[in-house]
Amino acid sequence: MPDKPKYYLTTPIYYTNGLPHIGHTYSTIVCDTIRRYKRMRGYDVVMTTGTDEHGVNVERSAKKAGVPESEFVAKMAAEWRALWDELGVQGDEFIRTTDLKHAHTVQWLFKQCRDNGFVYPGHYTGQYCIYDNAYVDVKPGENCPDCGRPTETVTEANFYFKLSAFQKPLLDWYAKHPDFIQPEARRNEVLSFVEGGLRDLSITRTSIRWGIPVPGEEPHVFYVWFDALTAYLSAVGGPQYEKTGFWPADVHLVGKEIIRFHAVYWPAFLMAAGLPLPKQIWAHGWLLMDSAKMSKSLGNVVRPRPIVHVLGMDALRYYLLRETVFGQDGNFSYDALVQRYNSDLANGLGNLASRTAAMIEKNSGGKIPKPAAFQPQDITLATKAQAAIGEVLEQYDNLGFSLALEQIWSLIAATDKYLTTEHPWSLGESDADQQRRATILWTTAEVLRIVTALTHPVLPESTAKVWSLLGQPGQPGSIALDDLSWGQLAPGTPLGKSQALFPRIEKAEAIERMESMENEAQKQPSPVTAPATPSAPAAGGATIAAAPAAAEKIGIEDFAKVEMRVGQIKTAERIVGADKLLKLTVDIGTEIRQICAGIAQFYEPEKLIGRKVAVVVNLAPRKLRGVESNGMIVAASVGPEGRPVLAGFPDEDVEIGARLK
Numbered sequence: 001m002p003d004k005p006k007y008y009l010t011t012p013i014y015y016t017n018g019l020p021h022i023g024h025t026y027s028t029i030v031c032d033t034i035r036r037y038k039r040m041r042g043y044d045v046v047m048t049t050g051t052d053e054h055g056v057n058v059e060r061s062a063k064k065a066g067v068p069e070s071e072f073v074a075k076m077a078a079e080w081r082a083l084w085d086e087l088g089v090q091g092d093e094f095i096r097t098t099d100l101k102h103a104h105t106v107q108w109l110f111k112q113c114r115d116n117g118f119v120y121p122g123h124y125t126g127q128y129c130i131y132d133n134a135y136v137d138v139k140p141g142e143n144c145p146d147c148g149r150p151t152e153t154v155t156e157a158n159f160y161f162k163l164s165a166f167q168k169p170l171l172d173w174y175a176k177h178p179d180f181i182q183p184e185a186r187r188n189e190v191l192s193f194v195e196g197g198l199r200d201l202s203i204t205r206t207s208i209r210w211g212i213p214v215p216g217e218e219p220h221v222f223y224v225w226f227d228a229l230t231a232y233l234s235a236v237g238g239p240q241y242e243k244t245g246f247w248p249a250d251v252h253l254v255g256k257e258i259i260r261f262h263a264v265y266w267p268a269f270l271m272a273a274g275l276p277l278p279k280q281i282w283a284h285g286w287l288l289m290d291s292a293k294m295s296k297s298l299g300n301v302v303r304p305r306p307i308v309h310v311l312g313m314d315a316l317r318y319y320l321l322r323e324t325v326f327g328q329d330g331n332f333s334y335d336a337l338v339q340r341y342n343s344d345l346a347n348g349l350g351n352l353a354s355r356t357a358a359m360i361e362k363n364s365g366g367k368i369p370k371p372a373a374f375q376p377q378d379i380t381l382a383t384k385a386q387a388a389i390g391e392v393l394e395q396y397d398n399l400g401f402s403l404a405l406e407q408i409w410s411l412i413a414a415t416d417k418y419l420t421t422e423h424p425w426s427l428g429e430s431d432a433d434q435q436r437r438a439t440i441l442w443t444t445a446e447v448l449r450i451v452t453a454l455t456h457p458v459l460p461e462s463t464a465k466v467w468s469l470l471g472q473p474g475q476p477g478s479i480a481l482d483d484l485s486w487g488q489l490a491p492g493t494p495l496g497k498s499q500a501l502f503p504r505i506e507k508a509e510a511i512e513r514m515e516s517m518e519n520e521a522q523k524q525p526s527p528v529t530a531p532a533t534p535s536a537p538a539a540g541g542a543t544i545a546a547a548p549a550a551a552e553k554i555g556i557e558d559f560a561k562v563e564m565r566v567g568q569i570k571t572a573e574r575i576v577g578a579d580k581l582l583k584l585t586v587d588i589g590t591e592i593r594q595i596c597a598g599i600a601q602f603y604e605p606e607k608l609i610g611r612k613v614a615v616v617v618n619l620a621p622r623k624l625r626g627v628e629s630n631g632m633i634v635a636a637s638v639g640p641e642g643r644p645v646l647a648g649f650p651d652e653d654v655e656i657g658a659r660l661k
C-alpha cells in the first residue's frame, strides 16, 4: 500500500502569562477540525500546538506569583493542555518553548543564519511593547499603536537579523506562490508592508534573563519571535526534520494580528538558513465581544469551560465554526450560542437522530430496515445527500466551515420535511405500508449516517454517539470520506445504545448558569500561586461564612460591611444581545466605575444621564453577558414581575460619593 500523504498544520503557540479564552479556543478548534478532516481524507496528519513561554511578561508574572519562572510556565502549560483535552482537541505535538529539543533547534537555526552571513552584532534603542513582545514604531512616551498600552525605551547590545536582504526574495516568493498568504486581504497587507522596505531585526536580548541562551554569546538570549516561530520546526524533528518528513508545514493557522511575523519574518529566517518554506499561512479573523477584540487586556473575555460545562464541547465547536465566516471577524454572544444550540443541535441533529432511532426501534425490531422500491421523493432526498457529500468536502478543503455546516443543516432540514410529508408513523400494517415505512426509515437513517460522517470533524463527541446508535462499526473518525456515498447502510444492522445527545435547554437558565460559573471562576486564585506559609492561609482557602437564613437578624457590623455611596450616572448604553442590561459608567466620587444594571426594559439610557443613584461600591467585580460590572445600582423590586425602581435622591442636593449609612 502506498504511504499516506503527509500533512502538517499548526496553531500559534500561546503565551503562558494568561489562560485561554474562546478567542484562543477558536484558533485551536479550527486546527483540530482540519486535522480530523484531513485524517478522514486519508492523510497522515500532524498537528502542533503548544505554549510560548519566554520573555519579560513571564518573568514578571512569575515574580508576581512568587514562584520560579520554570514552575510558573509548567503549571500554565498544563492548564492549556488540560483545556484542549476537554475540548476534544487531538494535538499530536504539544511543543513548549522551554523544551530542550526546542532550544537546540533555535540555536541551530541561529547558527545556520549566522554562518550564511545574515546575522551581525549591534546596538538597538527603541520603544518596546512588552505586552506584544515587539519593538514598535512610536516616539518615547507614546503608547503601543497595536494594543494602546505604554511602551518602554530599550537600549541594548543585540544581534541583528538582516531582514532587509530579503525584500526581493520575499516578493519573488509571494509572486510565485499566490496562495502563500490567505485570505486575499491579508496578502495585500503583507505585500504592501514588504514593498515599503524592510528594516533589520533585533533577534536577541541582553536585558532579559528568561530565554534561550545564544551559545557562546551569553548573556544574550533569543528574542521571542525568533524563538517562538521556530517551535513549528522543533515539533517535527528540528535539525532532523527530513527524517520525520513533516517539514515544510502545509499550513500555519494564525490570528490576523500576527500575520506579519509569520508571512515575513519566518520565511526570511528559513530562507537565510536554507530551509524549505511553509506552503501556506492562513490568517483568521477575531472573535469580538461588543465589537472589540476579545482580549485579556480589554477585560472582555469569555472562558470556554462554563460553556463546555453547560452545553457540551460540541456546542462550542459548532457555534464557533458555524457563526463566523472563516477569515472574517465574528461576534460572540451567549444568546446566539444558546439559540444555535437549541435550534441546530437539539431540534436539528439531536431530534433527527432520536426520532429516527425510536421509529426503527418500534417498527423494525431495532434493526436497520430493508428498503423496498424507491419513490421519486426518496430519490430526491438521496440525490441531495449525495450532492452534499461533494459540496461539503469542497467547502472543508477551502476552510469554508460555516458554508459546509450550512449545507449539512439544509440536508437535515430537508430530511425533517421529508418525514413530515411521508409521515411513516401514520402508515398501517399492510405489506405495502410496511414496505413503504421500511423504505422511508432506511432512507432517513442513511441520511443520518452521511450527516454524521460529514459533521464528525466539527462534532467529534456527539457524532461518535450517533455512529454507535446507528450500529456502525468503529469510530466515525476512521471513515474514509473519499469512499463515502449514498446507499452503504446495511439493512439488518442492529441499532446501538441510545445516549443523550443535545438535551434542550431554556435560554435564560443556560446563560445564567454559564455566567455564574464564569463569575465564580474569576474569583478563583490563579493556577500559579506561591506556596502558603504556615502563618498565612493557603491561597484560595478563604472560609465562606454560611449565609444567614432569610428571617435572621443581622448586627449593625454586618450592615456596615456593605459600602453604599451616592453615584452619578455619566453614560448609559444598551448591551448588544442582552435585552435586560444597561452598561453604565458611574461617578462615585473617587473614581468612575463601569456597572451593569438589569433595568434596560424600564429605563431609557438617555434619560439616566446625570441621575444620582445609590451604589454598592464594595461588591466583587463580576461579569454579566461578558461585560465587567464593578458595583451594583440599588433598586426596589416592585410588583410580581419585579420591576426595578431606582433608589434616588430627588429632593436633596447630595454630594457624589457620600456614604449611605
Ligand code: MSP
Pocket (backbone or CB within 6 Å): 011, 012, 013, 014, 015, 022, 023, 024, 026, 027, 052, 228, 229, 230, 231, 253, 254, 255, 256, 257, 258, 285, 286, 287, 288, 293, 294, 295
Ligand atoms: N505567542 C504568540 C504566537 C506565537 S506563534 C509562533 C501569540 N500568542 S497569543 O496567546 O497572544 O495569541 C495566540 C493566538 O490566539 C492569536 O494569534 C489568535 O490566533 C488567537 N486569538 C487570541 N485572541 C483572539 C480573538 N479574540 N479572536 C480570535 N483569535 C484570537 O500571539
